[in-house]
Amino acid sequence: MKTNILLIHGGMTFKNRKDYLKYLKERSIDLKGYKSWTDEYLAEKLGRNYQIIKPRMPLKDNSRYEDWKIHFERYLPLLGKKFVLIGNSLGGIFLAKYLSENKLKTKPLGTFLVCPPFDDTIPTEDLVNGFKLKSNISMLENNTEKLYLMFSENDDCVPVSHAEKYRSKLPNSKIIIYKNKNGHFKIAKFPEIVRLIKGL
Numbered sequence: 001m002k003t004n005i006l007l008i009h010g011g012m013t014f015k016n017r018k019d020y021l022k023y024l025k026e027r028s029i030d031l032k033g034y035k036s037w038t039d040e041y042l043a044e045k046l047g048r049n050y051q052i053i054k055p056r057m058p059l060k061d062n063s064r065y066e067d068w069k070i071h072f073e074r075y076l077p078l079l080g081k082k083f084v085l086i087g088n089s090l091g092g093i094f095l096a097k098y099l100s101e102n103k104l105k106t107k108p109l110g111t112f113l114v115c116p117p118f119d120d121t122i123p124t125e126d127l128v129n130g131f132k133l134k135s136n137i138s139m140l141e142n143n144t145e146k147l148y149l150m151f152s153e154n155d156d157c158v159p160v161s162h163a164e165k166y167r168s169k170l171p172n173s174k175i176i177i178y179k180n181k182n183g184h185f186k187i188a189k190f191p192e193i194v195r196l197i198k199g200l
Helices: 017-026 037-046 065-078 090-101 161-169 191-198
Strands: 003-008 050-053 083-088 110-114 147-152 174-178
Touching: 003 037, 003 065, 003 090, 037 050, 037 191, 065 090, 083 090, 090 110, 110 191, 147 161, 147 191, 161 174
Parallel strands: 003 050, 003 083, 083 110, 110 147, 147 174
Antiparallel strands: none
16 A cells, blocks of 8 residues: 655745735746756655655645645545655645644654744745644644654745744654755755655
């Protein structure tokens, strides 16, 4: 039986429509794009014993927690008994919030939060629209067999100081801080997460 891996991508939130439209008008456009570790790399390196599931979360560029929650809950019953959760950036704080507020029927083998913001002290955007964590997030640790939070010292989006904020709330989690993951984990390969997943 394959292990399902549900990967929740990142996104953005805005306080109002004016800020959102300003972002759309001014954001940089890149015709080349870049290869991400969340693309074919993960499936290729994990092999045929794993199935990668990457739902497209609603309104990625103007995200709302309630919309994401509805969409996420439609996938949960389909994951079976062996599954892994990965949340990248906004997807990371989404999983942190959801798993700290809702008891799962089946615990994932592991949960990986990659560069998740902790609060609204992000230099590049406002963390709004329901993604704010409650003061007690301890249920997050009880809702998964193993919990990993991964940060990069040179992240220009989510400051590495957010790692310590999570550490103070989640004493039993494994916090990993890398020296350089090309800023906000803009990397084509991520062998460390592959090894950890295979070791679950």
